Amino acid sequence: MELSPTLEARLARIRGYLIDMDGTLYISGGVALPGAVEFVRALDAAGRPRVVLTNNSSKRGAVYVERLAKLGLSVDRAHVLTSGDAAAAWLARNSPLRRPYVLGTAALRAACTRVGLKPTAYADDPDCVLLGYDLELTYRRLSEASLLVARGLPYFATHLDRTCIDAEGLLPDAGAIAAAIATTNSFMPGGGPMPTVLGKPTAAMLDAGLALLGCTRDETLIIGDQLDTDMTLGAQHGVLCALVLTGETDRAKLAASAVRPDLVARDVGEVFAALRQAGALP
Ligand SMILES: [Mg+2]
Known part of the structure; x- marks a missing residue:
């Protein structure tokens, strides 16, 4: 692979x-993507810290530990970071x-x-509202969340993805739920508020990840498949991505986007190869 100096x-x-x-180490169906198993094993063998990320706040971290283990990837709970954990x-x-x-779900609670x-x-006087991907x-x-937002309580979300992909099509995600609350509260001055993500x-997710890694921004690489979340996380905060x-993301989507990842690879196996080529891993 051609790498600039x-x-x-x-x-x-x-x-x-x-x-x-999802989309980086495995695909939803539960198949490990090319190079994923070898890459994670090489990180472990070299003693390099790694944290796996998801913006899905509906499931407990332990679910991901199990899912990864089935694919031959051993990651402990302490190194799984969901947007719920970060929030x-x-x-x-x-x-x-x-x-x-x-x-949100029991996992977010x-x-x-x-x-x-x-x-x-609602009846016990909460001091803020935290919205996640609420399957329950x-x-x-x-209605309760909407009333609390109308009352002016500080309002946060784990993420604002509008949809999530299911075998049957696109389903409402946290962004769609937030939109319902914003529409309900559109009478408020300035319109119905959207939550702080x-x-x-956001830096909240990055900082939580770096704290788990014990690394600085300079020493860290973000690897992901989404421009608006994974690559923006790097680009906005000066972390290599x-x-x-x-x-x-496919090549057409990438070409149409203003987000410029530092490295574009076919799969995580190719990222692994680039890291070896640069001497970051044996
Ligand atoms: Mg992904």
Whole structure:
């Protein structure tokens, strides 16, 4: 693979890895993508820290540990970072808010509890609203969250992806749920507010990942398949990023985008080859 001297020098400094899962290490059906198993094993053999990422806040981290293990990838829970984990960590570390009304699944409530936040019911005076990909959504809970937002409570989301892909087509994701609340509250001055995002591509997600890696931005490589989340996470915060073409993004989509990944590779196996070529890995 052709690498510019500048890119080769930056790759040579890489020690830690933030790796997206779906579309990068495997595809939804549960098949490991080319080079994924060899790459993760090589990182482990070389003692390089790695954290796997997902913007999906509906499932517990343990679900991903199991899914990866089935594919021959061993990653422990401490090195899985969901947008729910990142959002909860950010609230606990950077805000005085401790009593979120969680419009999300049991997994998101568990992520909050893990860092000392107390998911709080509508009637018990929550101090903020945290919205995630809510597979347990009911009309009552959507209404409660909307009323709390109208009341002016600080309002956060794990991510705002509008849709997620299912075998049957596109389904409403967190962004679609937030849009329903914004529409409901469009009477508010300035229109119905949208939440502050704490997952990819925000600094909250990056900082949570770097803290788990124990690496600086300079020493870290982000690998992922999405331009608006994975690659923007790198581009906006000065972290080297490698796009793989095994998921959401193809060459046409890349050409039409303003986001410019530092490295574009066919798959994670090709990223691995570039890292070896640059001397970052044996
Ligand atoms: Mg992905």
